[in-house]
Amino acid sequence: xxxxxxxxxxxxxxxxxxxxxxxxxxxxxxxxxxxxxxxxxxxxxxxxxxxxxxxxxxxxxxxxxxxxxxxxxxxxxxxxxxxxxxxxxxxxxxxxxxxxxxxxxxxxxxxxxxxxxxxxxxxxxxxxxxxxxxxxxxxxxxxxxxxxxxxxxxxxxxxxxxxxxxxxxxxxxxxxxxxxxxxxxxxxxxxxxxxxxxxxxxxxxxxxxxxxxxxxxxxxxxxxxxxxxxxxxxxxxxxxxxxxxxxxxxxxxxxxxxxxxxxxxxxxxxxxxxxxxxxxxxxxxxxxxxxxx
Numbered sequence: 001x002x003x004x005x006x007x008x009x010x011x012x013x014x015x016x017x018x019x020x021x022x023x024x025x026x027x028x029x030x031x032x033x034x035x036x037x038x039x040x041x042x043x044x045x046x047x048x049x050x051x052x053x054x055x056x057x058x059x060x061x062x063x064x065x066x067x068x069x070x071x072x073x074x075x076x077x078x079x080x081x082x083x084x085x086x087x088x089x090x091x092x093x094x095x096x097x098x099x100x101x102x103x104x105x106x107x108x109x110x111x112x113x114x115x116x117x118x119x120x121x122x123x124x125x126x127x128x129x130x131x132x133x134x135x136x137x138x139x140x141x142x143x144x145x146x147x148x149x150x151x152x153x154x155x156x157x158x159x160x161x162x163x164x165x166x167x168x169x170x171x172x173x174x175x176x177x178x179x180x181x182x183x184x185x186x187x188x189x190x191x192x193x194x195x196x197x198x199x200x201x202x203x204x205x206x207x208x209x210x211x212x213x214x215x216x217x218x219x220x221x222x223x224x225x226x227x228x229x230x231x232x233x234x235x236x237x238x239x240x241x242x243x244x245x246x247x248x249x250x251x252x253x254x255x256x257x258x259x260x261x262x263x264x265x266x267x268x269x270x271x272x273x274x275x276x277x278x279x280x281x282x283x284x285x286x287x288x289x290x291x292x293x
Contacts, residue, residue: 019075019189019190019191020189020190021187021188021189022187022188022190023185023186023187023188024064024065024185024186024188025064025175025183025184025185025186026062026063026064026158026175026184026185026186027063027064027065028061028062028063028104028105028106028107028158029046029060029061029062029063029106029174029175029184030046030060030061030106030109030111030174031045031046031047031048031058031059031060031061031111032058032059032061032109032110032111032112032113032114032115033047033056033057033058033111033112034057034112034113034114035055035056035057036055036112037112040111041111043174043176044173044174044176044177044178045084045171045172045173045174046060046062046161046171046172046173046174046184047060047169047170047171047172048060048093048095048161048162048163048169048170048171049093049163049167049168049169049170050162050163050164050165050166050167051163051166051167051168051169052165052166056168056169057114058163058169059114059115059160059161059162059163060160060161060162060172061100061104061106061109061115061158061159061160062158062159062161062184063100063104063156063157063158063159064156064158064186066146066149066150066156069150069188069190070150070152072150072190072191073190073191074143074146074147074150074188074189074190075143075189075190075191076141076143076187076188076189077141077142077143077145077146077147077186077187077188077189078139078140078141078142078186078187079138079139079140079141079142079184079185079186080137080138080139080140080184080185080186080187081137081138081140081172081184082135082136082137082138082172082173082181082182082183082184083127083129083134083135083136083137083138083170083171083172084133084134084135084171084172084173084182085132085133085134085169085170085171086127086129086130086131086132086134086136086168086169086170086171087131087132087168087169088131088132089131089168090131090168091127091128091129091130091131091132091134091136091170092126092127092128092167093126093127093163093167093168093169093170094124094125094126094127094163094164094167095124095125095126095127095161095162095163095164095167095170096122096123096124096125096161096162096164097122097123097125097140097142097145097159097160097161098117098118098119098121098122098123098159098160098162099117099118099121099145099148099149099154099157099158099159099160100115100116100117100118100157100158100159100160101115101116101117101118101154101157102115102116102157103155103157104157104158115160117160117162118154120211120217121145121148121154121210121211123142123144123145125140127170135182142159142186144210144211145159146186146188147210148210151208151210151221152221152223152254152256153208153209153210153219153221153256154219154256172184204223204225204282204283204285205223205224205225205278205280205282205283205284205285206222206223206285207220207221207222207223207232207276207278207285207286207287208220208221208287209221209259209276209287209289212289212290213289213290213291213292214261214289214290214291214292215261215271215291215292215293216260216261217258217259217260217261218258218259218261218289219256219257219258219259220232220256220257220258220259220276220287221254221255221256222254222255222256222257222278222285223253223254223255224250224251224252224253224255224280224282225252225282226252226280226281226282227249227250227251227252228249228250228280228281228282229246229247229248229249229250229280229281230246230247230250230278230279230280231244231245231246231247231278231279231280232244232245232246232257232276232277232278232279233245233276233277233279234259234274234275234276234277234289235274235275235277236269236272236273236274236275237272237273237274237275242263242264242269242274243259243262243263243264244264245257250280261291269291270291270293271291271292271293272290272291273288273289273290273291274288274289274290274291275287275288275289276289
């Protein structure tokens with residue numbers, strides 16, 4: 001991992017708040033090809049396509065080790081990719097990025113099986129530029145995806161790049177390419193709070209959700225600093241409780257709850273602003289959520 005300190009923002013009373021920028025390489029990257037099980041993928045390449053006339057449905061899988069960033073605030077996350085080939089008739093491949101929902105490694109995952117993914121968290125991106133055998137560098141903002149992992153909303157199993165239907169090839173270099181300038185990498189800018197006088201402070205009670213705004217559902221992520229009973233309530237802007245969940249003996253740590261924007265009777269709620277209130281013996285935390293339709 002290459003790390004560069006960029007700027008110190010604050011140093012008061014022994015507490016330093018500063019931003020860092022680091023660049024990391026993928027821990028795993030590969031592509032899957034279900035239509036040609038007897039063909040071994042090229043290890044130095046990553047292909048994506050979704051073109052039924054030629055029978056190509058390749059998908060790219062990639063993961064970065066972000067364990068060291070679980071307690072920091074992500075300001076930006078930019079994925080760098082180098083494309084070496086696209087359809088000669090036009091260099092456009094419209095895709096979606098999805099967080100992967102299954103654990104995998106490139107050494108154990110079968111190349112002729114597509115991995116499962118979180119469909120509700122897709123991100124659109126269009127690879128453009130000259131077609132054919134032309135080197136094109138891309139910088140893709142995946143801050144929202146990285147924040148999902150570092151905040152504990154979903155487990156970091158990496159992401160999938162899946163071409164939209166009727167989209168022809170885009171081929172990129174993988175982390176195994178001999179020229180390090182062409183390898184994928186992730187540049188992260190994040191904020192760190194450091195206090196030399198305090199060691200291993202427990203994280204406070206917290207609640208967040210993603211996506212926000214959302215439709216039709218959102219994942220509410222909670223952090224509980226100690227074991228105990230928990231109540232999660234959702235209120236509208238008139239202060240009326242529309243949803244309420246209580247659980248006993250909940251363990252310390254991160255927990256997720258998927259809310260489908262319905263009240264306790266199962267009736268869909270109208271679009272607008274809602275407030276999630278999390279209560280435990282550790283205190284109270286709230287979160288503003290926006291439902292759009």
